[in-house]
Amino acid sequence: MPKQFEYPEIFSFAPFFTIQPVLATREKQMGLWRELILSYHTSLKIKTLRVHDCPLWKNKEIGRELNSEAINTIMEDFVESGHGEWEDQTKTRCRILWRKPEQLASDIYDWADTNGFINSVCTVYELHSGEDINGMSFEGADEELLRRALLILEKQGKCTMFKGETSEEDGIKFF
Amino acid sequence: MAHRRGRAGIGALKKKGETSKFTKKAEEIKTTSLKSAMETVKQLEIKLTKFAKAHHKTIAKDPAFRHKFLSMCAPLGVDPLTTKKSFWSFLQMGDFYHELAVKVAEVCFAYRSRNGGIMSIKEVQSVLLRRGTKFRLNEVVTNYSADDIVVAIGKLKQLGSGFRTVKVGGTQMILSVPTELDNDHVQVIQLAQNAGGGITLNSVSDMIGWEDDRVKRAMDLLLSEGMAWIDRYEGLEYYWFPSVWKDSFVM
Numbered sequence: 001m002p003k004q005f006e007y008p009e010i011f012s013f014a015p016f017f018t019i020q021p022v023l024a025t026r027e028k029q030m031g032l033w034r035e036l037i038l039s040y041h042t043s044l045k046i047k048t049l050r051v052h053d054c055p056l057w058k059n060k061e062i063g064r065e066l067n068s069e070a071i072n073t074i075m076e077d078f079v080e081s082g083h084g085e086w087e088d089q090t091k092t093r094c095r096i097l098w099r100k101p102e103q104l105a106s107d108i109y110d111w112a113d114t115n116g117f118i119n120s121v122c123t124v125y126e127l128h129s130g131e132d133i134n135g136m137s138f139e140g141a142d143e144e145l146l147r148r149a150l151l152i153l154e155k156q157g158k159c160t161m162f163k164g165e166t167s168e169e170d171g172i173k174f175f
Numbered sequence: 176m177a178h179r180r181g182r183a184g185i186g187a188l189k190k191k192g193e194t195s196k197f198t199k200k201a202e203e204i205k206t207t208s209l210k211s212a213m214e215t216v217k218q219l220e221i222k223l224t225k226f227a228k229a230h231h232k233t234i235a236k237d238p239a240f241r242h243k244f245l246s247m248c249a250p251l252g253v254d255p256l257t258t259k260k261s262f263w264s265f266l267q268m269g270d271f272y273h274e275l276a277v278k279v280a281e282v283c284f285a286y287r288s289r290n291g292g293i294m295s296i297k298e299v300q301s302v303l304l305r306r307g308t309k310f311r312l313n314e315v316v317t318n319y320s321a322d323d324i325v326v327a328i329g330k331l332k333q334l335g336s337g338f339r340t341v342k343v344g345g346t347q348m349i350l351s352v353p354t355e356l357d358n359d360h361v362q363v364i365q366l367a368q369n370a371g372g373g374i375t376l377n378s379v380s381d382m383i384g385w386e387d388d389r390v391k392r393a394m395d396l397l398l399s400e401g402m403a404w405i406d407r408y409e410g411l412e413y414y415w416f417p418s419v420w421k422d423s424f425v426m
Contacts, residue, residue: 017406018404025291025404
């Protein structure tokens with residue numbers, strides 16, 4: 001049973017659904033939309049935003065909805081912020097990156113360092129579901145996202161990946 | 176004390192011989208009245224300080240009582256908050272209002288980007304309540320009222336910080352930006368308050384009878400300061416005020 005999402009107050013504020021002409025106000029508004037999109041998808045554990053039927057674009061209770069231009073503006077801003085990326089050329093589906101891969105990468109490395117995993121090996125499985133990672137930002141993370149984070153670490157020379165018997169047993173050695 | 180009595184007396188003597196007697200008497204009475212008035216004030220001050228000593232606990236605990244006490248002090252020119260006389264410092268009111276002022280300012284700053292720098296006192300109170308912020312006065316954790324917040328803002332004003340209160344209808348708002356809000360602006364915000372939602376430029380002209388230019392000028396400033404947001408709905412443009420909208424939530 002998916003848990004109910006608690007909409008922020010701003011969602012009931014009619015002007016929230018009109019892109020504000022005053023720059024400072026618009027920046028505030030965009031920030032609030034980014035927060036809303038991120039927290040909605042994260043708390044309901046929805047990995048992909050489908051632009052054409054996302055329930056966030058309208059609030060029936062106050063009779064307001066975003067027009068298509070406004071939706072575009074908000075999506076462009078969201079993707080640019082690094083919390084989303086398009087899955088397709090036509091920009092109809094957006095994968096939600098609840099933590100940017102760069103953030104996850106540094107979280108993972110810090111954890112490895114703190115827990116003595118430097119110069120030692122752990123599996124991808126352990127990273128998202130192991131015993132030592134309770135409360136870590138990457139706990140329960142999407143494997144795809146984890147691998148992207150690990151790729152970043154690899155590029156930085158902070159780890160190396162090698163294949164295991166199953167993808168879950170793929171290993172990571174931290175440096 | 177220098178008397179003007181002599182000069183006036185001489186002047187009167189010069190003008191009308193007989194009435195000089197009365198002028199002299201009038202001056203006498205004036206001086207005596209002033210003397211006795213000053214004596215009365217001194218007596219009142221003494222009474223007030225006795226009162227403060229006897230009731231300092233209640234002053235600390237009870238916001239309504241505190242408010243009454245301060246309103247007794249004001250006409251006597253006594254300010255228990257800022258006077259350096261060591262006597263009044265036992266009340267520790269200066270510290271209390273200073274702390275309150277700082278917290279109020281923090282809340283205003285935190286919400287500024289959302290409401291443009293205008294926020295109702297009620298809303299500030301509800302934020303502080305939600306955060307569980309407590310204040311101590313005379314070692315006692317005390318409640319604080321809207322009146323206390325007004326006094327605290329007054330203190331901030333003294334420090335030249337640009338904080339001030341403005342009354343919109345029956346609601347006290349705190350302005351934390353240097354923006355000059357004139358009567359036109361306040362009236363527009365009040366209209367929004369009465370309307371309980373967004374208002375159009377036309378509805379403003381209809382209700383107050385200003386020409387379009389005047390309405391637009393007022394609204395443009397409020398919009399550019401972020402105190403108003405635009406809502407485009409079914410071909411019309413409505414202006415909403417986050418501070419008014421939020422205030423309507425607070426019980």
